[in-house]
Amino acid sequence: MTAAKKVAVVGTGVSGLAAAIQLAKGGVAVDVFEAHHELTSVGSGISLQGNALRAFEELGVWEEARDAGFPFDGMGLRAPGPEAPAIARMKDGEHPQTGLPSAMGMPRAELTRILYEHAVRAGAHVKFGRRVVDLINHEDSVEVILEADSAGRYDLLIGADGIHSTVRSAMGIESGPERTGMGIWRAFVSRPAEVECTELYYGGPCYIAGYTPTGHDSMYAFLVSDAQDHFDMRPDDAAQLVIEQSRGYGGPWEQVRADLTAGAAQVNYTWFTKxxxxxxxxRGRAVIIGDAAHSCPPTIAQGAAQGLEDALVLTELFLAHSAVDQDLWDQFHQRRVERAAAIVNASVQLAEWQRDGEDHSSDVPQLLASVAQRVAVPA
Incomplete structure (x- = not known):
């Protein structure tokens, strides 16, 4: 007998839908509450490391995700400048046990769609336009409060509603995202044939420039610089700003600028948080996972992966335990808090090294190697 027979999940992001899939497959009645009136996905593309791909395989979505994305091996480094010369190409190889690639890019909307379809297929009920505003912990259940009424009592409430989590606030947790002082432009553009993996440019007009292939014909390009208030810019003004900020980068960036000039690119801007x-x-029978519990700059591309790990560890424990007790929570926090904190700290450190203007050429490979070694071991 599982610890939870009826579970409420708040949010249709990666971690929420992953939790819904696993619980529904385990025979749990799952209601997913989404404040928006339809499935949404913020951003353009997403970079996924090996531990995220292992999670896809466990969820049973790997083949569809692979077909909707662009698997690749390792990453490349280029120098800024008009010629954008390649200076390194690092390959990790396939995972020795699973045979999965070391990385992949894909459109965020496609990932959300695939997870949503699998959650529904497994039996989860997704309720759009239902905003959760509060919760009440009872001794043996948690009550979910919507804007207009109560949604009833559940054995468990999973708050997977992002960095500005309403569930986190309703639980009385004051800790939340802090700005790091950096921001990122992302543009969803066509993929030149020469782009076969993530490539990064350190230095030049921005701290970091780069792109990740997301499909046979698509990729997303990004620029990282000091945080600015660009959120209200008109689309054509935003595209022009990215064109100007990227002129110090040649190579495939020429095609990025051509797409932006032609109005054939989606552009968005976000701040880095930690x-x-x-x-x-x-708190009682309510728990937060994913960006609601932790957020980090995308410098190591582990945000979605850590949310997936949260969901898989939590659902594994709930399906294996017969009661919602302190032992269950202790096991969950032992497996997740320190690991997530280490990833956040490493991501923030890498971002800070970009800003301080000092030479960290020997530090960066060591930091990346330590993260790779950590996430190679299942959570």
Whole structure:
């Protein structure tokens, strides 16, 4: 008998839908509450490392994700400048046990769609336009409060509603995302044939420039610089700003600028944030996972992967335990809090090294190697 027979999930992001899939497959009745009136996906493309791909395989979505994305091996480094010469090409090889590639890019909307379809197919009920505003913990259940009424009592409430989590606030947790001082432009563009993996340019007009292939004909390009208030810019003004900021980068960036000039690219802007909720991520029978519990700059491309790990560890424990007790919560926090915090700290450190203007050429490979070694071991 599982610890939870009826579970509420808040949010249709990666971690929420992953939790819904696993619980529904395990025979649990799952209601997913989404404030928006339809499936949405913020951003353009997403970079996924090996531990995210292992999670896809566990969820049973790997083949569809692979077909909707662009698997590749390792990454490349280029120098800024008009010629954009390649200076390194690092390959990790396939995972020795699973045979999965070391990395992949894909459109965020496609990932959300695939996870949503699998959650529904497994039996989860997704309720759009239902905003959760509060919760009430009872001794043996948690009550979910919507804007207009109560949605009823559940054995468990999983808050997977992002960095500005309403569930986190309703739980009385004051810790939340802090700005790091950096921001990122992302543009969803066509993929030149020469782009076969993530390539990064360090230095030049921005701290970091780069792109990740997301499909046979698509990729997303990005520029990282000091945080600015660009959120209200008109689409054509945003595209022009990215064109100007990227002129110090040649090679495939020529095609990026051509797409932007032609109006054939989606552009969005976000700030980097960081946070890890200290101590326990649950209050009674309500728990937060994913960006609600921790967020980090995308410098190591581990945000979605860590949310997937949260979901898989949590659902594994709930399906294996017969009661929602302190032992269950202790196991969950032991497996997740320190690991997530280490990833957040490494991501923030890499971002800070970009800003301080000092030479960290010997530090960066060591940091990346330590993260790769950590995430190679299942959570």
């Amino acid at each position: 946070h890890v909720v200290p101590g326990q991520w649950n």
